[in-house]
Amino acid sequence: MSTQNEADQQPDSATAHGTADPLQILDADGTVLSNATVPDLSDGDLIAMYEDIKLARRFDQRAISLQRQGRIATYAPMTGQEGAQVATGYALAAQDWLLPTYREHAAKYVHGMDLASLLKPLCGLREGYAIPDDVNVMPEYIPIATQVPQATGMAWGKQRQGETDTAVLCHFGDGATSEGDFHEGLNFAGVFDVPTVFVCNNNQWAISVPREHQTASETIAQKAAAYGIEGVRVDGLDPLAVYAVTRAALQKAKNPADDERRPTLIEAVQYRYGAHTTADDPSTYREEDEAEDWREKDPLDRMQNFLTNRGLLDDDLEAEIDERIETQLTEAVESVEAATTDPATMFDHVYDVLPARLREQRAELESLREKYGDDAFHEVLE
Amino acid sequence: MSSKSPDESTTPRDSQTESATETMNLVEAVRHALHTEMARNERVMVLGEDVAENGGVFRATAGLLESFGGERVVDTPLAESGIVGTAIGLAMTEMRPVAELQFMGFAYPAFDQLVSHAARMRSRSHGQYTVPMVVRAPYGGGIRAPEHHSESKEAFFVHEPGLKVVVPSTPADAKGLLIASIRDPDPVVFLEPKLVYRAFREDVPTDAYGTPLGEASIRREGSDVTVYTWGAMVHPTLIAADNVADEDGIDVEVVDLRTLSPLDVETVVDSFEKTGRAVIVHEAPKTAGLGAEIAATIQEEALLHQEAPISRVAGYDVPMPLHELEDYYLPQALRIQEGIREAVSF
Numbered sequence: 218m219s220t221q222n223e224a225d226q227q228p229d230s231a232t233a234h235g236t237a238d239p240l241q242i243l244d245a246d247g248t249v250l251s252n253a254t255v256p257d258l259s260d261g262d263l264i265a266m267y268e269d270i271k272l273a274r275r276f277d278q279r280a281i282s283l284q285r286q287g288r289i290a291t292y293a294p295m296t297g298q299e300g301a302q303v304a305t306g307y308a309l310a311a312q313d314w315l316l317p318t319y320r321e322h323a324a325k326y327v328h329g330m331d332l333a334s335l336l337k338p339l340c341g342l343r344e345g346y347a348i349p350d351d352v353n354v355m356p357e358y359i360p361i362a363t364q365v366p367q368a369t370g371m372a373w374g375k376q377r378q379g380e381t382d383t384a385v386l387c388h389f390g391d392g393a394t395s396e397g398d399f400h401e402g403l404n405f406a407g408v409f410d411v412p413t414v415f416v417c418n419n420n421q422w423a424i425s426v427p428r429e430h431q432t433a434s435e436t437i438a439q440k441a442a443a444y445g446i447e448g449v450r451v452d453g454l455d456p457l458a459v460y461a462v463t464r465a466a467l468q469k470a471k472n473p474a475d476d477e478r479r480p481t482l483i484e485a486v487q488y489r490y491g492a493h494t495t496a497d498d499p500s501t502y503r504e505e506d507e508a509e510d511w512r513e514k515d516p517l518d519r520m521q522n523f524l525t526n527r528g529l530l531d532d533d534l535e536a537e538i539d540e541r542i543e544t545q546l547t548e549a550v551e552s553v554e555a556a557t558t559d560p561a562t563m564f565d566h567v568y569d570v571l572p573a574r575l576r577e578q579r580a581e582l583e584s585l586r587e588k589y590g591d592d593a594f595h596e597v598l599e
Numbered sequence: 600m601s602s603k604s605p606d607e608s609t610t611p612r613d614s615q616t617e618s619a620t621e622t623m624n625l626v627e628a629v630r631h632a633l634h635t636e637m638a639r640n641e642r643v644m645v646l647g648e649d650v651a652e653n654g655g656v657f658r659a660t661a662g663l664l665e666s667f668g669g670e671r672v673v674d675t676p677l678a679e680s681g682i683v684g685t686a687i688g689l690a691m692t693e694m695r696p697v698a699e700l701q702f703m704g705f706a707y708p709a710f711d712q713l714v715s716h717a718a719r720m721r722s723r724s725h726g727q728y729t730v731p732m733v734v735r736a737p738y739g740g741g742i743r744a745p746e747h748h749s750e751s752k753e754a755f756f757v758h759e760p761g762l763k764v765v766v767p768s769t770p771a772d773a774k775g776l777l778i779a780s781i782r783d784p785d786p787v788v789f790l791e792p793k794l795v796y797r798a799f800r801e802d803v804p805t806d807a808y809g810t811p812l813g814e815a816s817i818r819r820e821g822s823d824v825t826v827y828t829w830g831a832m833v834h835p836t837l838i839a840a841d842n843v844a845d846e847d848g849i850d851v852e853v854v855d856l857r858t859l860s861p862l863d864v865e866t867v868v869d870s871f872e873k874t875g876r877a878v879i880v881h882e883a884p885k886t887a888g889l890g891a892e893i894a895a896t897i898q899e900e901a902l903l904h905q906e907a908p909i910s911r912v913a914g915y916d917v918p919m920p921l922h923e924l925e926d927y928y929l930p931q932a933l934r935i936q937e938g939i940r941e942a943v944s945f
Contacts, residue, residue: 290743290922319745341743341923359747360705361677395676397708423677425653431676502652560927563920574886578915582927585934593933594926 235438235448239486242457245514247522256461258307260529266307266456267520267530272542273299273323274517276332279546280322280339284495288554289339293320297490297508298418300456300516302388303327305416305485308463309386314353314371316364316387320418321357324388328354332549333556342558362393365402365415369480372411372470376478384470386414386463392423394437400444406480407444412470413480414463418453420489425502438484446480453487454514457523487511560586620802625795628770628803629659629735632777633697635807637667640695643781646673647682647699647735656701657737657796683709683734687717687786690732695781703738703790704747710755717786718761730786733777737793738766739831739882740929743922744793750919751830751883756788757860757892763787763812764860768795768833771803772857775810782809792831815863817870821852824876824907824942827867827893829856832880832930839935849943859889867893868900875906876945878938882929885913907945912938 242253249255258266277296283289295302298320306327309315315328322335329352337345338357346356358364368387375383393399394417406413417437421428434440441448447469451462466481473479488511492499524530564571564579571579586594623631637643645651645660645667651674654661664672675682679700686696700706706713713734720730740749756764763785767773773791780787818833819840828836833855840851854870856863871877877897879890890911897909912930920928 291745338746338921341921341925343921343924359745360707392677395678395681397678397680423648424656425649426674426677430674496656497653501654558923560924563915563917563924563928567917575916578885582915585937586927589933594931596932 235441235450235482235484236436237450239450239452239484240458240462241452241455242461243455243519243523245519247519247526249523256457256464258460260527262307263524263527264529264534266303266460267517267524268538268542269303269306269323269327270299270456270517270520271538272545273303273326275542275546276322276326276335279550280336281491281495283550284339289336290341291494291496292339293494294489294491295320295322297488297511297515298420298453299323300520301416301418301453301459301485301487304456304459305386305388305463308460308467309384310382310467311351312353312380312383313467314355314368314375314383314385316355316368316371316385317357318364318388318390319357319359320390321388325354325357328352330354332545333552336549336553337556340553340556342553342556343562344556344558362389362396362398362402365389365393365399366405367402368413368415369402369406369409369411372406372413372480373409376411381478382471384412384414384467386416386467388416388418390423391417391419391421391428391431391437392426393417394440395423395431403441403444403446403480403482407446410478411480412478414466414470415480415482416463417482417484418487419484420453420487422489422493422499422503424493424497425499427503436484438482441482444482446482448482448484450484450486452514453485454511454516454519456516456520459485560591618804618806618808620804622800623770623774623803624797624800625767625770625773625791626657626659626797628774629777629791630661630663631803631805632774632781633660633663634666635774636778636781637663637671639807640781641671642693643695643697644671644673644689645697645699646675646686648675648677648701650674650699655699657793659735659791660699679705679707679709680712683712683717686732686734687712687720687730690730690786691720691728695731697733697735697781700734700736702744702748702750703736703752704750706734706736709734713756713762713786713788714759718759721785722761729784731784733780733783733787733789735777735789735791737796738790739792739794740919740925741794741831743925746919746921749925751881751914753790753859754883754887754889757889761785762860763858764790765812765858766790766792766830767857768792768830768855770801772810772816774803775808776812776857778807779809779812783812787812790830794831795834798834810857813858813861813863815866816855816857817852817866818855819851819853821850821874823850823874824878824939825852825854825870825874826878826880826935826939827854827856827890828880829859830882832882835930835932836880836935839932839939842932843936843939847940847943849939851939862892862896864896864900867896871897871901872904875904876942877909878912878935878942879909880912880930880935880938882914884916885911886916888913907942910938910942
């Protein structure tokens with residue numbers, strides 16, 4: 218889970234303009250680049266990071282399969298993006314806040330949500346949105362870019378209350394950078410100097426619209442200049458590089474060397490291998506082989522090679538990890554499929570105290586269920 | 600700037616004329632209407648997220664890019680306020696934009712453009728500038744969609760003077776009403792019931808007809824009670840009407856409003872004067888939904904014909920639940936039947 222190492226990889230100063238090549242630590246086959254420094258993570262953390270990336274990939278495969286079988290509803294796949302999600306999660310301290318989109322399943326998991334909670338909303342169960350008291354994750358944001366000004370506001374609030382060791386990190390996609398909320402959120406953050414880390418998971422496609430049709434900017438990171446904050450580009454398929462730049466940004470947000478707490482815009486350059494959601498068919502708008510170039514830089518393979526080269530990973534450990542992952546996933550799916558929900562719960566949590574009119578509506582629903590049984594509610598259209 | 604020109608008037612299809620037909624579902628009828636009107640009028644443009652290359656997330660605009668090219672079928676950046684604001688600008692320069700918002704639940708960033716500008720450009724410019732545009736958005740629940748994808752918030756738009764709000768319930772109406780909306784000189788919010796998109800097919804005339812806005816349709820004639828509804832709720836209402844006819848001998852009239860603004864007060868009132876009883880069915884939350892407006896209108900216009908309290912069968916006043924509970928939230932035939940029986944047994 219989250220770690221608190223202080224020796225952080227500082228991004229190259231050229232990236233401050235937001236147009237440099239994406240920062241890398243691992244090359245495409247997982248070898249450490251000659252001019253790069255591996256972040257100061259323990260061997261255990263490096264292996265755990267790999268395991269979480271692998272779990273994320275298996276979760277994704279499982280979720281897609283469950284959707285195909287009609288066992289869960291529309292799902293937003295993350296394969297290709299697990300490395301960046303897990304790495305930003307590892308960079309966060311437990312007290313930091315995460316504002317995820319509907320695709321950040323792995324980031325939420327790393328920051329403390331359990332697998333069953335991730336699956337429940339996909340099974341139509343709002344109970345999955347219940348956030349444990351000790352987990353600083355907001356419910357997933359489905360409208361686009363709405364989390365950006367909220368992240369600024371939360372960071373502002375923490376700062377006002379003197380919580381100087383707390384930062385707020387929000388994820389969003391390349392498409393979100395077109396929405397007004399993106400611009401307003403970054404502008405406020407720059408004006409009020411709030412400790413926010415904005416992470417754009419630039420996966421090249423906003424459903425069917427390619428990045429170059431989303432913005433005429435050369436990069437997304439360079440947009441930061443318009444708001445007077447730093448923009449950094451990082452290879453989003455390099456978990457160690459994403460970890461390093463996110464740690465540096467969080468450091469700058471919380472406890473900067475020059476005492477000036479500042480927000481950062483990180484552009485994690487990556488690719489969505491699969492569909493936008495299980496309701497989408499990418500073959501209508503992009504070439505099948507486009508993903509292949511990106512797959513050569515796959516975050517899971519890179520971490521696997523990196524750990525093997527370091528002598529930290531062998532077949533036995535791999536088998537152990539696989540077994541743990543399968544057990545976790547099976548247990549999560551079983552527990553979610555066994556879960557039921559009482560229809561009256563739709564009236565819960567709408568207000569602190571349920572108004573009289575809503576109490577009447579709940580009573581009406583209950584009396585209809587008693588009178589006719591639940592099956593009568595499911596007779597639709599036919 | 601843009602104003603009504605002769606070819607823009609809505610020509611109701613002459614029912615006496617034999618016209619070729621094609622069997623279509625509702626989403627195909629939407630596509631057919633866009634195709635028909637774009638072929639007729641080169642000023643018609645389609646813009647929105649994923650509408651071109653991908654043909655729309657529901658495939659409502661599939662094939663338009665191939666037929667009309669990238670200048671007229673445009674994938675925009677992901678920005679609802681940008682889409683609607685740009686469409687307003689296009690409309691003010693004699694273009695006829697049809698903007699797609701992917702889901703009604705994502706219309707809110709564009710709300711300012713719609714209510715502050717599209718709705719009142721005509722009045723603010725004392726009639727000098729007009730905004731002849733259509734904003735299309737799928738709405739409503741029942742398809743196991745994720746959160747924010749199942750909203751039915753038509754009342755937000757109906758509440759705004761200057762906007763027209765249209766909700767078809769059948770393929771033939773979807774085509775006729777969409778063509779009429781594109782030709783209409785005022786801004787139209789065109790809400791498509793996605794539960795009905797592929798639910799059934801019917802014969803749809805292939806000519807370029809417009810179904811006049813502002814006219815309700817009587818889907819079922821009856822004498823005991825009137826049920827007022829629209830969009831996706833028309834269908835469970837018709838099932839409920841058949842059920843209570845079979846089981847209780849109740850003769851239900853079903854009025855499909857089709858245009859929510861301006862409301863067809865004449866048809867609403869005439870039907871109530873005939874039956875003396877009203878049930879209003881909508882999937883939007885009950886409080887301050889359009890049902891309240893219809894009930895108040897009936898009270899104002901036809902109080903002396905009233906035989907029973909006017910009742911509403913509506914969504915509950917809770918956020919639309921995730922799909923496991925949406926059957927309990929949406930008015931199904933069961934709840935509609937209960938409402939009808941109560942109105943009649945008063």
